[in-house]
Amino acid sequence: MKKIDAYHGVLRQVTNPGEYVGGELYEVQKDKADVSVRFAFVFPEIYSIGMSNLGMRILYESLNRRPEIWCERVFAPAPDMREQMLTHGIPMTALESGDPLTDFDIIGTTLQYELSYPTALSVLDLAGIPLYASERGEDMPILVAGGPCTYNPEPVAPFYDLFSIGEGESALVELSLLYKEMKEKGSYTKAAFLHEAAKLGGFYVPSLYDVSYREDGTIKAFTPKYDDIPSRITKRIIEDLDSAPYPTSPVLPYSETVHDRIVLELYRGCIRGCRFCQAGMVYRPIREKSPEVLCRQAKCLYENTGYDEISLISLSTSDYSAIDELTDGLLSWTDEKNVSLSLPSLRIDSFTEELMRKISGVRRGGITFAPEAGTQRMRDVINKNVTEEDLLRAVSIAYSFKKESVKLYFMQGLPSETSEDLDGIADLASKAVGAFYRLPKEKRGRSVKVTVSVSAFVPKPFTAFQWEAQDSLSVMQEKQRYLRSRITDRKIVYRWHDAEVSRIEGVLARGDRRLAPALVLAAREGMAYAAWSEHFSYEKWNEIFERTDIDPDFYACRARSLDEVLPWDIIDCGVSKAYLARERERAYAEKTTPSCAEHCNGCGADRLGGKTKWCKNQ
């Protein structure tokens, strides 16, 4: 309590002081003297965003279940608090104990989004921790990073001692216990620890691999420095999600956060093989939780939290094989308690009246679908496997439940795109409006609004499109202007993502460790919080690339050849490069690939094991 009193004068001057002090219900407090490993979990975003993250809740639970480990939360301070910290020399602290980050044994950072790299580094700066791993001595904590971005860890490789690749529930516990054991035995040095950790499986220690380059700037080879560490790091998975730790008493924020509701994770992985989608590949193999376990966890979460909404999440919720059993089980008590269900990721082709009835308790807002592309040809290229008919049927169901607002997600700049595909986006939106007026008046609401939200395609590692060139900035912007001119219907609202942001994302997503100096400058020169548009400056990023001698086109706009060594080749995410290359070929042939439920396409992820009903090879 003393610590907080010391900062009281500062806390009184910032907008949301409650976000810097902890003290929420279900926060985990332990006695420092009773634990062997102190773990700080950094979410490089402000509290209200970070507290909504399911992955963080799961890992907080997994680590804190062990009596010898105390995991605490750290979020990036909002700009006003950051200012105060810099002015008054207040170090970055963890919420539970209020101790500075330098007091911790291990600092784990989750990297969810490429543009959060500078924020993650600025948190270390505020903590007084040298950014480069090579500049940190024995007295500094071990820095580990994980999360979806670390499937290509290379752009941030020089900063972290190691990366946890794949699902972290048991991996981070093992890492902490290795630390404890080596400390207790007296065999701990940072070098010895990292060498041992590299042998645990699923941990990438970048300092133990030499990277050589060819004259054209592409990578020649990754070479391990020891014989006893893996030449490629295979990601970790949890084999049985039913028995994996799931937080039924998550820390409950006082203030409103982005997703203030119960979250149930139905399964991991995805049976669809959308060719632009990284999540659909890197979370394979598909492992479902049983409806019994989910129903039990939902009830428990309701009693512990009092939330009035349950969100059923996964990459494509309606693909869950027991969706009816689960929703029936939940509805048997949720209605009576005024608890509503929400299914945020619904596929157009599996959206039914029955499902709509079950979620129509959701009071607010419209409904969102993601056709992703405007023409059937382009939807075949990306393997979306939905038709115009599917979409019009789905929106008609929504309209018949008096929904007056429908949101449609699209992408522009997909490989092989022509102006016809862009026209298709405008046409499809018009047809979605038309579907409303085709319904008899008594079967629909009063008016309709179709929002068309178009993002610029960013090629991502571990997708069939990982070798593709991204559109240049001017082409992206030209396409946005073109599409705007094609949408004239007043019932249609056209929204587009900032192409400049997509461009920087494109550079970072497929970057390598030579980007590191640019990220340091970005962190120190105001590009932290770049995920918030008002802090983003494209000019500044370009200036930084220039000063650090980086050609952004090399990373964003260059088509790679199939035999190029890619920065993320050091990682084995389960899905094989050969499968991705086959999918790329099928994309250009405009051939679709059936889902895992229909046919095993041999992606390779099944060799990682896991309780799955879809992988036929097991």
Place this chain on the structure above:
Amino acid sequence: MVQESVTEKKNPSQAPQIRLRLRFRKTGRLRYISHLDLVRTMTKAVLRAKLPVWYTMGFNPVPKMVFATPMSVGMESLDELVEIRMTEKVDPRWAIEALNAAVPRELRFYEAYEPENKLTDVAYAEYEVLLSTELPLPETAESIRALLADPTLKCTNLTHGKQKERTVGTQTGDAEVSLTDDGRIRMLLTLGVSQGEFLNPEYVVAALAEHLPILAGSPLHNFVLTRRLRVLNANRERFV
């Protein structure tokens, strides 16, 4: 009392409404949560505690909760009052236990009863204001004492909200000012909380700051901690 039919449960407005008044403390880190967030927390807490709470009718049923005196962000309180309507009589001791199990430790309920008077009968509150300052202590305390004794003491420059003039001196005549063992200036103030009379202790501090540079230096060393000690009735006795 037992709920007799399903209809009654679905239509809570027809159930009886019994007021339950609860006293609680909000201290430590909880001082930084806003009144709005406190209301949200309490709404969820009564649900978690499974109290037989009466819900308002309407599209979005919520428990009916009335707070005596909203607190500003940053203030601790040892004596807060909330009234929640129940659909049946509850054992006060059980209600306290159930609620305390459903809220963080720095929020503590310690008294519960069916009230006979109204929360609007709360007229005054007693505050402890602890001032940490780099100014010389005995002299500053003496200046503060003199300023508080002046009935024309005004606050024109508020730290939060709009600039407006407010006379505070009429309510600070009987303030006590002393020095604490750990080198802070302690003020004891009794200020109005009823409609029209409400005076936030922060206004008093702001009024003082217009005459003395008490908060001028680094906020690490110059700051004010405010704590509500008791709520009082019109006769300045503890409100029950």
